[in-house]
Every structure is written in structure tokens, then in C-alpha cells.
Amino acid sequence: MDGLVTTVLDQDAVAGAVVVIVSGDNVILSKGYRLADARTGRLMTPDEDKVPLASVTKVFTALAILQLAREGRLALDEPVARHLPDLKLNQRFGDIRILHLLSHTAGLEDRYRGYFAAHDKLSATTELDHISKVLPQQVRPPEDVIAYSNASFVLLGAIVRAVSGLPFETYLAEAVLTPMGIDDPHFMHAPRKAGTVSPFHVWRDGRYHAIDPEPFAAIHTPSGGLALTGRDMARAMQFLLRTGSGSAGAISSANLAADMKRTAWPGRRAFAGRSLGYWTGTWAGHRVYHHGGSHFGFQSGMTLVPALDIGIFVAANGPGGDGLMALPRRLLREIAAPHERPSAAYTTCNMTCLHAYEGRYLTTRRNDTGLDRVVVPYQTAFTVTAQENHALLVTGLGHTRRFEAIGEDYFETPEGDTRLGFRRTNHGHITGAHLDGGFHSFDRLHFWHTQASLDSALWTALAGALLCLASAYSGWRARQRISSLPLWQGLTWIGIITVVTEVLDQSTHGDDLSMAASPGAGLWTMTVLYGVGAVSLLPVTVWLSSTNGKRHTGMGERFAVFAAVPFFVWSLFAAWKWNLPTAALTW
Template sequence: MRHLHAVLVGLTLVWLLSGLPCFAQGLPTPVPSGPTDPQELEAFLDQFFAQKMTEQHVPGAVFTLVKDGKIFFSKGYGYADIEQKIPVVPDKTLFRVGSISKLFTTTAVMQLAEQGKLKLDDDVNQYLKHFQIPNTYPKPVTIANLLTHTDGFDSGWGIKAFAHTKSEMTLLGDYLAKRLPRRILPPGEVFLYSDVGMTLAGYLVQAISGIPFEQYIQQNILQPLDMRRSSFFQPLPSQLAPDLAVGYRYNNGTYQRRPFAFNNNVPGSALMATATDIAHFAIAHLQDGRYGESRILNEVTAQEMHRQQFAHHPGMVGSAYGFSENWENNQKALEHGGRLNGYTTRLYLIPEQNLGFVVSCNNNPVALPRELATQFLKHYYPVKEKPASPSPSTRDEQKPDRQLYGTYRYTSYSHLTLEKLGAVLGDAPEVKVMAGAGNDGTLALYVPEFKWVQVEPLLFRSIYSDTQLSFRQNERGRITHMFIGDSVFAALEKLAWYETNAFQLTLGLFCALSFVSACLVAWVSWLMHRSRKRLPQDSRINLLQKDKAPHPTPPLNKGREVNSTFARGRMARRAQFLAVLVCSLNLVFAIGMGLAIFGSDYWQLFFGLPKIAIALLFIPPITTGLTLALVIFTVLAWKNKYYSLIGRLHYSLTTVAAVGFIFFLNYWNLLGFRMY
């Protein structure tokens, strides 16, 4: 008791002294973190949106922040409909939130797991009745793999994901059965973001619950969370449809309205909601499944959903179920983004601060949501920047294995469909890995000065931060992947020399120039032949006499040789015609497909390829067959000496280009109809 009394007296003295100014002057004043004044937050946001909406041509936006279980601040900016001058209102204007839909799908799966209707480690195939996932690899795809984007399915799924009308939509089960992409990686090894896994997860919700997916979400998530202005149904219910913000595309100085897209990928990206409704969902997850008196998940299940379930290497940020992790300014966040044609959204939660926010726009600014999160954290959770770690200068430092050097590409692109062309446009950029500047034993990315220090085999740390960089090798010891630790999305595959964009573009340019050259040579030859025919008769007689003068009259036994020469000339003309035909068709395909694909609005391709592009896809199989004949003619040209030496070399070069173009087409999945 005496010791307890002493402790109580001591605590009382500390409390009293801490309240006296004269004693508090020497103590550090705690710096408040996070927003505390709605007016100050509004001033910060007003400045941000005024600048960024102008720079990135955003017609309308909305921001809602929740804190300690309540909506702390909410405001709309700009217009939901420019032409009608309808402003964005946070609790009225609906946005298409795209892949934020996946969080609702994941929550639904966790509900079923909580009820014992499924197990996350179950093989997905045991719940599929009308189709099955092929057993490409020994390990099966589990439900947990679907929720962490580690199922190993190829990413290509965009073409014909949209329909123009409700009647053109495909039922969820049929859509999956027809469009299920191939598996390209064993499950549980690499984060490969795509819509496939979450759509499969949504189909399981529908199959196990026995009711349509949209209806399940409405009854079990939206209604308990009082999300009255949200829906997965397409089209929207009549009472909500007038308040959907118009999606825009900014092009050539004007805002162009995008058509409403009926999305076949319902569980992955079909949700439409107001910012305040999404705020209710955010509050429920920040409070481990509880919103007011309602609960959509029990506490243990919610915590399991938020816990890291996958990372490429221990200590790196990874993915939870549905959410991806983010670590910035000493704040660990759970987040998810969403993009659809004309809409962009981001949901950002900081569980330890019991705070989160959602931002939506009615166009597709690439940087705005990410810049907002970064500036928000710098403003409200500032940290002193750590000085860069000194670059190692000891000569004893072990140098990285040279097989780490090379070109790597982000894995989130279609490997097996013609959507692979998106990689050229920047959806899957390449990263060069090389030795660090100064030959000091470091590794470098992009440029020799961007250095990483090796801390153990296949593991490196940035000299500018604590970010890790790891490599993975296969059973034969070859490097297959690189992972950058500040984002689970930063999974890159190592490319062979012939897979790099530099080589592929060089090959494509070589083929194109060769085809043009062959056509020009044939055109010049044809013009020369025509010009000879148009010479005056006297001139032609003189040319004939000149040709006959030096040559004695051939004997009768040389008739066969004359016939043979005539036959060779005819075959030579056929060979040249075939070369021109192949080159012309290849040029028509390359130019036409380039205009059809790269000249189109990106999101329009989700409705399907343009008809001209589909027609052009008939050309590569034809030219491939003709190229085989071209190879035969090349052999005959050398054997029978159809042309001069320079002519034969040029013909051979054309044949090499035609064969190389087959390789080029096959690499980019343009040889045939590989749309899905």
C-alpha cells in the first residue's frame, strides 16, 4: 500500500506541474496531426482543386473525409454536367467508381466466409458448376488468390467488356465461361492486377447465395450502410439516374461526353455511388465492420480482411483482401483506385488515425487522386526527410550479379491478346537495370545515379530511403522478376533481348522500310517498262537493231535455251509480283491497324474493336502463307539467277523482312483473331 500511495502522489505531482506554464515552457509542444478544423481543410482543398482541375482539365470533382466514425468534411467542385451547368453535390451526385466495386465484392466474400458458406483456402473449381478453371499448374486457384490478385490469370480483358445496351450484356456466368483468360503464372507467387479474379469472386457470391450479385450487394451491404444513393444495377434505378455525373473526355480543347457503358464485369467495376455513400462504407471498414448500429462484418473478419495477406518479400508493402497497402509519411494506408470511361475515384483509409477520404472526378486524370493523397499526407502528417544514405565506397563491397542487369516490364498487361499493344502506350512501362555510377558495387534503375545497395543476395535497399528491391529466380537460377517494395503493383518481369520495346520497334521499322523499298523498286521497274513501250517506232527499231548487231543468229539447237530464258523471265516477274503483294498487304495492315487502334479513343475499344480493325485481322494469316511462297521464290532466284546480284540481295532482304514481320505480329498477338 505504501508503494501504491507513492505512485499516486507522483502521478498527481506530474499532472499538476504539467498544467503550470512556468514548468511547461521547457517541454516540447506536441504537434497536432491530421485535420482538426473543417475550414482550414476546406482552404487546403480549394487551393488544390483550383490548380489541379485546371491543369488536368477536370470538369467536376468531389471530396469527402471521414474521421472518428463521422463525415468530417464534404464538398463538390465544378460541374456534374457542363452543358446544363449542374454542380457536383456530394450527397446527390453519383459517380461511376470503377474498381472501388472490387472492395464491395471482397466484403461480400468475407461475409460468406464468416457464415461458413465458403473457406478462403478452397479451390475455386469446387464452386463452379458450368465451367472450370483449367489445371494449368499443380496448385489450384483459391478464393484467397482471387481476393489478392495472385490467381495468375492473364490481364487482358478489356475488349467487349462494355455493351451499348442492356440487351447486349452477357450474363455473368456466361461471360466468365466464354472469356476466362489463360493462366500465365502459378497462383500465389506474383501480384498481377486484373478484373478476372474479382469477377470470379463476385460470381461465387451469386452462386453460393442463390441470388443475383447486384441484389446480394444491395441487401447485405448497401442497405445496412444506409447507402441509399448507390447501386450496381445497370441502368440505374429511375430515382437515381438523373443524378449520375456525365463522364467526359477532354480532347482538342473541348469536353466530349462519353456514352453510358453497360459493364459486363459487374463485380469488378459496375458500382455507381455518391461520395457520402462511399464514406459510409469507409467508416464501416475503419470501425472493423460497424456503421452506427449496423454491422456488415464482425470485428475479427474485418481485421483479417485488412491484414496483409500477400507481399513479394518480407518487409515490403503488399495486399490485404481487396485493399492494397500504401506506406507514406510514416502512415500505413489501405487504398484502392477506380477508373472507368470518363470517371476516376480513389478511396484512401488510414486505420491508425481512424481517418479516410474518397475523391471522384468525372473524367480520367491520371495524377490527381495520387497527388491529392501525397499533398494531404505532407500537409497533415509531416515528417522530417531522412538524409540520403551514403553511397558505399568500399572496394570490398560485393558487386551485384550481372544477370540482374537488363530490361524489365511491369506485368499488368495482356500477354496473350492484342491488348498487349497497350504496353507500347505506357500501361506497362519498361525499367532498365544496370550498374550504379562509379562502379561502386551498387545497382541502378533507369539511370546510373539512381542507386540501390545490396543487403543480401537478390535484395537491395535504396540509398535515398528504406525502400527495398528484390529479385526472383526460377529453379534453373535465371532471374524472372523484380519487385520494387513501395508498391505491390510494382511487379516486373525480366525480358529477353527480343522482347524489349526497343528491339520490337526497331524490327517493325526495318520491316516497314523494307516493304516500302520493295514497292518502290517494283514501281520504278514498271515505269521503266512502260516508258520503253511508249518510245517512237523508229527508236524501238534502232534499239532492236542495236541489240541484234553484236549477237550472231542463234543456231537451231539453242531454241530450248531461249524458251528457258523466257520461262525464267516469267517466273522472275511472278516472284516480283508476289513480293510486292506481300509487302503491300503488310503495309496496309500496319498502317490501317495503327490508325484503327491508336487513333481511337482508348475506352471505345472496350465496346469492341472497330470493324475496320476486325477486317484487317484477316490479312496476317494470308500474308503468312504468301511469305512461305516468297521464301521458295528467293531460293529459286539465287538458283536460276532471276536478277542481278544486287537485285537478288534486295529480294532476299524483302523476304527476311516478311519473315521478321511474322515474328513481330505473333509477338504482339496480331497474327489471327486474339481479341480475348
């Protein structure tokens, strides 16, 4: 492990890491690697350095929910509204239940801008009021597809508070962590004491720079705000692997551990990768339960292999720790079970069959209703192409992999540890795909997911503006007089293009907008300019009709303005499809 860890730290330019491996009551490995703080030269230690777990926190939130369910204080099939009656969430596609939140099937989109806004800046009177203001919208029917959702676990934390009568952090510490032997957790919204949480590091100018993580909004703690030491994680993994009769309060820890591994949606292959507490799959012939996290400049991952009684936790104090996160799978393949490569029996899928799956697929973890939509072209996607050797080639996820058919709409890698499935409509059309039973889910890409459609709003507006300016120039050439409307129209749209382009550039590449409580002047300006552009088409219509057949306006002038109108209409339509004029209104 020393060689594996230090190699990937070098490759990914990560300053330091913690690796913990347990089996039964034994801690096989608990070790810190390299720098914990470049400012002082202090080295990482698993006993002292608290590392942000980010989304691994969701495992503990799920455990809290299942513990309350075991106690009979809630049921997984209950609607969220039963416990959160004051929640303001338009569930227009169907009622959301607790099970939907646990399994990321509530139909909620993702959100970034404004999501981490501070409570006082939102003028929210209660925690639920705050949550209601930052929640993303429901854009799919529940149980339609797995779409990874931080907001779902924010709601689960609110349910824990409502049912237990305690703040989420208090309940988690007293009822979940203390029975594991964890008595000093840190929550990332709390004031940071010296030495409480290690800084993260970035490699710049030939050396590591340490950066203290920003405070985390309290409402988001259930989705990713817990920080623990490697020693704490060893105890947590031993608890979660336990099959004996230990107890967590009045509840058997074996029962809770079993609940966490229970399939969320039995019999549904597209959801097979989600249990009630983890993501699950088969690596090197063994069923594994895992969860990863990335936030605060840290990356972390926990993997449990019950059949081998092994738990593995890794954490990197830098954003480039992808290689380290891959170590548990590599550990199973090369060390724990090097000879086990089970795979399903292959079936025949000829080229006609394979061509039906070709296309580009976009992650379901995205935003459709707000300004975040403008970054959709840059989000996780992959391309599927048919190969002459009766296989599919998948590219675009950081690697190229080959999948062979193992059944209708299902494919598997030669190693047997990654499966690719496809979704169809009732009419047989392929609409999406999923890897490892929903661990990653995707929709089939269409034109309004592409950069070309977003760019079309700019280029058609520019084309329309140039046509109007050409009309004005034509009038000047013919009569030494410039027609006022074409000139005004062209200059107006040139101004709109310039300002909107600048606002979008700032919104997508400028300041961190995740903590902004309001859209700001830029987005409101963009909305006003959209209105100006739409209204500007009215005088064009009047001008075209009023100049029809009149000598003082040439045919070339009228034709250029007439030809510009479809370009302007398309630009307005494309901007609307990408939520540009509504970005401020939907903040």
C-alpha cells in the same frame, strides 16, 4: 484542403471533385469542389452526386466474399471450379483458388479488346457463358507474381452469386451496403436516371465539356461498376475503420474489418503490399490500406489509416485527376504526421551489386496472347540505373526517384514510404521487380517486349519486297524481260505491308474495340494475308531450284530473291510473336 484541392484541379484541368475525411463517428470534411455538370453550371455536392467508384468497387466485392467466408459458405482456399463448375477457363498453369482472385495472383493476363462486349452480341446463353467468352487467359502459374486483374473480380462476383443464390448487385446492396447505412447505391449497368450519376468532363477548346458515361456491362460490376455519393463513402469508411462490436447481419463488423486488413500471403515480401481487401503500405510511418480506381472518365481513391482512425475518399470527374489521387499521401506527410519519416537501416551495395539490377522493367498488367500485345511497348515501364552514391535511380513512372539498399534485393526511398524489390530465378538472374510489395509488379524487359521487335516485322518484309523488285528490275535490264515471280513476290508483299499497316493503325488508334463482340473483317483480312505471305515462300523455293544454272536467269536475279527469303521468314516470325496473324482467332 481547399487550397490543395483547388490547386490540383487547376493543374490537371479537372472540372470538379469530392473530398470526404472521417475519423471515428465524425465527418471531418465532406465537400464538393467546383463543377458537377458544365451544361447547367451545377456544383459538386457530396450528398447528391453519385460518382462512379471504378475499381474502388473491388473493396466492396472483397467484403462480400469475406462475409460469405465468415458465414462458412465458402473457404478462401477452395478452387474456383468448386463454385463455378460451368466456367470455361483453361487453367493450364495450375488451379485458381478464391484467394488467388482476391490477391491478383491467379496468373491471368489483362484484356481490352472485346472485354466489354454486350451479352446479346456474344450470343451467350448464361452469365458464366458470357464471362467465359471474355475472360483473358491464364499465362502464369498462380502465386508466381501479382498481376492486377479486373477479370479476377469478375469471377469473384460470379462466386458471390453462385454461393448466395442472389444476383451480385442484390447481395451487395442487401448484405453489404445496407448494414453500412447505404440504401441507394447505383450500378453502372443499370439505366441512368436523370441526376443519378454525374457526367465526366474533358477540357477542350478553352472550356469543360460534360459527357455522360456509357453503360457498363453487368458482369463487370464486381470489378468496377458501383457508384456512390461522398456521404455514402463516409459511412463505408467508418464501417471499415470500426473496431467495436457493431454487426453486419450476424457477423461482427470488427471481424470483417480485420479480415479485410489481413495479409493475403504472410511471409512473402513480394506480396506484402496486398491484403485480403486492399493495397497496403507505410506512409509517413503509418500503415495505410488503400484502393484507387479510374474508369468512365472518373478517378477515385479511398485511403484508411487505422492507427490515426482516419479515412479519406477523393473523386475527380475528369480523367486527369492524378494530383487529386496523391492528396491522401500528401495529407499524411504534411498535416497528420509531418515529423515521422522512419526508414530501414541502409546496407552496402557497391557498383557491381547495383549493376545487376539495371535494365528496363515492364508492368505485369498486360496482354500476351491477343491483339492487345501490340500496345505493350506503350504500357507502364521504368528504367533502373546505378548511381555512384550507392543508390538506384528509377525513371519512367511519371517521376524520378532514388532508392537505397536496405537488404538483399530490396531498396527504399529516403522518405521511407516506397520500397522497390527484385525477383530472382534459382540461378540468381533478376527477372522482375515490384514496388510496395506488389502494388505495382514488373517483368524485366526483353527484345520481344520492345517496339523495335514489332517494327522489325514491317521493315524486314519491306526489305524482302524491295529485293524481289530489284531482282525483277535486274532481269529487265539484262534481257528486256521481267521475271514474273520476283515481280509478283515483291508486289504481293508490298500489298501485304500496306493492308496490315492500315488494319493495325485502325485497331490500335481507331475505334474503341473494347465493346466489339467479334474481330471484324480487318483482323480476318490480316490473318488471310499472313497465310498468303507464308504460302508465297513455296513458289520461291521452287523457282530458285528450277532456275539454278540456267542462262535465262542471271545470278543477280537469283541472289536477290534468295537474300529476300530470310527477310520474309523473319517478318512472319516476328508477326507471329506479336500475335498479328492470330488476333482474329484468339478474339
